[in-house]
Amino acid sequence: MMSHLDRSLLPPAKGFYEGEGFKLARPNSTGWCHAVGQPPCHVSRSGKSFSTNLHHGGWHCFGCGQHGDQITYIQIRDGCDFLTACKVLGIYRGGLTDEERREIDAHAREREWFRRREEQREADERQKRIEFRRRLHRTVKTYLRAADRLREVGPDSPESEDLWATLASALEVWRIEESEYSMVCGLDDPWEIPCDPHTSESRRIPPQSLSTSMQACVAGVGR
Ligand SMILES: [Zn+2]
Numbered sequence: 001m002m003s004h005l006d007r008s009l010l011p012p013a014k015g016f017y018e019g020e021g022f023k024l025a026r027p028n029s030t031g032w033c034h035a036v037g038q039p040p041c042h043v044s045r046s047g048k049s050f051s052t053n054l055h056h057g058g059w060h061c062f063g064c065g066q067h068g069d070q071i072t073y074i075q076i077r078d079g080c081d082f083l084t085a086c087k088v089l090g091i092y093r094g095g096l097t098d099e100e101r102r103e104i105d106a107h108a109r110e111r112e113w114f115r116r117r118e119e120q121r122e123a124d125e126r127q128k129r130i131e132f133r134r135r136l137h138r139t140v141k142t143y144l145r146a147a148d149r150l151r152e153v154g155p156d157s158p159e160s161e162d163l164w165a166t167l168a169s170a171l172e173v174w175r176i177e178e179s180e181y182s183m184v185c186g187l188d189d190p191w192e193i194p195c196d197p198h199t200s201e202s203r204r205i206p207p208q209s210l211s212t213s214m215q216a217c218v219a220g221v222g223r
Pocket residue numbers: 039040041042061062063064065066
């Protein structure tokens with residue numbers, strides 16, 4: 001069987017791992033580089049536990065400690081045996097039956113579809129984060145402009161009443177948008193303040209007390 005294997009036909013490591021969806025960092029002098037992406041061996045939340053070697057195609061997972069070459073990579077990814085992995089990689093010279101060829105192609109198409117869907121999902125989420133940040137930023141600017149203007153005209157100006165109203169409503173929106181922005185970034189809501197560290201209960205800061213204290217603060221600056 002081994003005589004049917006030709007490791008010189010293995011795909012170049014860089015293209016192979018990039019094709020698997022990894023973003024490769026610059027390799028060190030021995031060819032090892034960080035590969036950001038989803039390893040085949042375990043579900044990585046950060047996607048930062050994987051390293052590959054661009055010289056010989058080996059890999060090492062710091063998340064679960066597994067390591068191997070491109071053949072074992074395919075074995076783990078597809079849950080297949082050694083010979084099948086060699087056929088998938090195209091290093092088995094004994095030839096493939098039509099059915100094997102079809103199966104390998106179908107698998108490849110399926111993986112490509114999942115990879116693209118994942119890429120699209122990431123792009124969509126990024127776009128969403130940008131959009132929420134833009135909204136939050138716009139509100140903060142509205143707030144700052146109103147605060148600047150209030151300092152300019154002073155608290156006794158007839159214009160000040162409208163400016164206070166703008167400040168108060170901008171703060172409310174700011175609070176909501178900061179919460180929303182944090183959520184789409186996968187962070188905790190900063191307005192959920194733990195009440196007691198020994199319980200999971202939390203308490204929201206009442207909006208009223210917030211605006212009142214901010215009003216007092218800005219009023220102090222205005223004088
Ligand atoms: Zn792993």
